[in-house]
Amino acid sequence: MASSGKKKATIYDLSVLSGSSPSTVSAVLNGTWRKRRIKESTAELIRSLAETHQYTANRQARGLRSSRSGLVGLLLPVHDNRYFSSLAQTFEAHVRSKGQCPIVVSASRDPEEERKTAETLISYSIDELFICGATDPDGVHEVCEAAGLKHINIDLPGTKVPSVISDNFEGGRLLTEAIIRHFPADRPLRPRDLYLFGGRNDHASHERIRGFRAVKKELLGDDPDECIQPTGYAPNNARKAFEAFYARHGKLPRGLFVNSSINFEGLLRFMAEHPHDNFTDLVVGCYDYDPFASFLPFPVIMIRQDVERMIAKAFEVIEQPRAAPRIHLVEPELVPPRTALTGPLDALKDIDLPRGRP
Amino acid sequence: MASSGKKKATIYDLSVLSGSSPSTVSAVLNGTWRKRRIKESTAELIRSLAETHQYTANRQARGLRSSRSGLVGLLLPVHDNRYFSSLAQTFEAHVRSKGQCPIVVSASRDPEEERKTAETLISYSIDELFICGATDPDGVHEVCEAAGLKHINIDLPGTKVPSVISDNFEGGRLLTEAIIRHFPADRPLRPRDLYLFGGRNDHASHERIRGFRAVKKELLGDDPDECIQPTGYAPNNARKAFEAFYARHGKLPRGLFVNSSINFEGLLRFMAEHPHDNFTDLVVGCYDYDPFASFLPFPVIMIRQDVERMIAKAFEVIEQPRAAPRIHLVEPELVPPRTALTGPLDALKDIDLPRGRP
DNA sequence: CTTGTTTGCACAATCGATGGTGCAGAGACT
DNA sequence: AGTCTCTGCACCATCGATTGTGCAAACAAG
CATH class of the missing domain: 3.40.50.2300 (Response regulator)
Structure with a gap:
């Protein structure tokens, strides 16, 4: 808590201290002072006063104006x-x-x-x-x-x-193909061995499903509707869907395309309920990357969306005055099992406390 | 993009439209109107005007005042x-x-x-x-x-x-004990089999280490200094520490206390570099909870800090006018291996698009 | 009819920063 | 000396909402 604070200095305070007008102080401190032909020495004085009085501009006031x-x-x-x-x-x-x-x-x-x-x-x-x-x-x-x-x-x-999104169709294709190819040629996947769980009525899910079905048809020859289970984005709905499948077939499909890490959590919940099933002969593809998921006891193939590039592109596009509402696709990356990628956290320095405290 | 916007309505616009003064409009819309003895009918009129003109208060102006x-x-x-x-x-x-x-x-x-x-x-x-x-x-x-x-x-x-933190000493004790007890009595852990990695010169690490050492001494009889490796909070520093240990001993310690999930990512990176080592006979305790980590191929015991309670407590304490700078401890929870806990995400409803778009 | 009270609202200052405009003084030039 | 041009700054309105104060009209009491 604490609220004993003396109030913050304003340009009016500095104006009095420096003997200049508030507008001069403002101009000096917001950088427009050259345009206003303020003397270097005046600026210097005001800057030093601002420094010693810890002046920071009130952004609400600035924003209002x-x-x-x-x-x-x-x-x-x-x-x-x-x-x-x-x-x-x-x-x-x-x-x-x-x-x-x-x-x-x-x-x-x-x-x-x-x-x-x-x-x-x-x-x-x-x-x-x-x-x-x-x-x-x-x-x-x-x-x-x-x-x-x-x-x-x-x-x-x-x-x-405009929209910046990852190439969900291509990502869906990549992931589906990787799942299929992960099975050995002598025990290949059949169409009804490969299910997709999760996602719903949104563009990303549609595209991923489209990619999934295209590759399935191409590589496995068939693509039954029943293998598509868009169970939404809640972990527990996914869990229930796995549970239902398990109740009917006594096992999970050999190949799973899980639409997001959130749905993947639903799979974990299902697995926690079935501690004695080892889930060997299971390959999971997940459209999202999580380092821990990548090292699970069964092969987990993941898609990492290129967050860096998406954000960078979005900033680039948003600056353009009248950009057409087109879709900018960013290619995602296939991550093989047991892969620990670096992330934004790696940019951090590891700094110790400055003061001598435990 | 798009920036064609007609500007937003202000209390002055509504003032003109309603025939009242700006201050009356303001009072009606910010709820202080009863105190100002504004007629119900006047208020009603202004409210309906605000509604139809989609008025929302400019928070910068309000905040400035x-x-x-x-x-x-x-x-x-x-x-x-x-x-x-x-x-x-x-x-x-x-x-x-x-x-x-x-x-x-x-x-x-x-x-x-x-x-x-x-x-x-x-x-x-x-x-x-x-x-x-x-x-x-x-x-x-x-x-x-x-x-x-x-x-x-x-x-x-x-x-x-005041500070609201989790009871790191108790959490450290709980976790350490759980790691030790996870080994069967016929192949018990010896003092040099149990290492702590990660953390640094902060209060949380100190307390966890204190708990770790206390339990080690108590249950294993000894507590060598070399088993404490506070490698900071960067995943790669942890990785290097594991690498160094592995280079010297040809294996990892049988028991690992990893100070946070971020350090745990360092362990994953190490493991990715050693694909042929199966890391059986390894028990990891991690001071943090992550659902995917909980299901890794080796036993992972985790600590979940009680985020809900910490936040609730913090909001409670911050409201108190002159609370003493004491530490409020919140008990963390031990999470056994292969546990999928629910989280804040479970509070979400799973809603579909309202409009008919793909 | 006069004085007091209540009702219902308007007025105007204020929060802190910004930016257009105006203007005095110094110097340049004729 | 008179006119111009620069230099260096001050003045003031403005952004939109809040809030203390004032005051007329309506009403009540005597």
Whole structure:
């Protein structure tokens, strides 16, 4: 807690101290002072006063006047997931490098909440909004549009503004093929041995399923509808689907295409309920990368979406004044089993406490 | 993109439309209108105008006047980690339920960056700051103190304001004991079979190490110094430490206490380099919970810190006017191998798109 | 009819920074 | 000396909401 604080210095305080006007102080401290022909020595004085009085500008005041806030928003489905949290990490680095402040918020994949959350961010006069994995990107678009806010879609596309997403069709193909080829030629997979679980009525799932079915047809000759089980994005729904399959067949399919790491957690929950089944002869492909999942006791082939490139592309596109609402595809990467990739965390230095405390 | 927006309605627009004064409009829309004895019918009119014109208050203006912003900050070491991201998720839910807006930022465990980030948040007039896992909590404290900002520590304690942290000593004891007891009585662990890797010169590591050593001494009779390897918080440093041990001994210790899931990733990297070693006769205890790690091919015992309770406690304590800078301990939970716990994600509903789009 | 009270609202200052405009003084030039 | 041009800054309105204060009209009490 603590709230004894003396209040912060303002340009008016510095104005009195320096004997200049507030506008001069403002100009010096926000960098526009050359344009205003302020003497170098005046500027120097004000800067040193600002220094000793720990002046920092009140961004609400600045934002009010300039109707820009320096805040850049990222709207996420959830935080608690390696894919989205690494997006957040990368996003933050980009925003900070531009001298702005990231504000990352989740909206639980609920269209209504997505719009309300966008409204809230807009009320803070954020400068840009990155809409990631939204269930209803065009709904959010309308809110942004009405407020004149620059925005862009990531991960799931909308139709009104540009979208940067991973190439889910190609990723689905890659992953499906890798699963199939992981089985030895003498015990090959048959069409009904390979199921897809998870995902729902969104663009990403559609594309992945399309890739899955295309490769299945091509390599296994058939592609039965029953092998597609879009069980949504809740871990427990996926668990129930595995449970149901297991109840009917006494085993899992030999090959599993799991639509996201969140659905994969549903598979883990299923497995926890069946401790005596060893799940040998099982190959899992998961459309998401998680280092721990990669080392599970059965082969896990994963797709890593290229978060770095997606974020970089999104920042590039959002700067363009009147970009057409096209979809920018970013190629994902196939990650073989037992692979520990480096991530944003590796950029951190490992620094020790400065002060001598336990 | 898109930026064609007509600008947003203000209280002045509504003032003209309703024929009332701006202050009346303001009072009606911020709830203080009863106190100002505004007629019900006037209020009703203004509310309906606000509705049809999609009025939302400009928070920068409100914040400037009231020197409160409705923003509540969470300062994190990193996003890209299940422990911190679930903290963020839980934090966000709490803040939103109070009608405020969460703003989650990471500072990479760098004391300098922690302070600067706090400064930035302060310049947005955030109302409260939750300082989580900071390397130098007292440094951040000074910044907050100077600005008169309420704040509290989470995960790593400071000495100036209250801290809510998990009971690392007890957690360390629990985990160490569970590792030891996981070995059968006929092939018991000897003191030099049990190593601790990861962590550094912080309170949490100290306490965990203290618990580790106490239990080792008690159950195994000895506790050699060499078995403590505080390799920091970077995955690659942990990897190198495992590599070094392996080079000297030709194997890993039979029992491993890994100080965090981030260090655990270092272990994975090590294992990826040694694909032919099966690492049987290995038991890992990890001070963090990750569902995928829990199902690895060797027994992994994990500690789940009680994120829900920590956040709830922190919100409780931060409201108290002059709370003493004491440490509030929250008991963590021991998670046996192959356990899939539910998390914040399970609170989500699984909703489909409203509009008919692919 | 007069004085007091309540109702219902308007007015205006304020929060801190920004940026257009104006203007005095110094120097240059004729 | 008179006119111009620069230099270096001050003044003031402005962004949108909040809030203390004032005041007319309506009503009640005497």
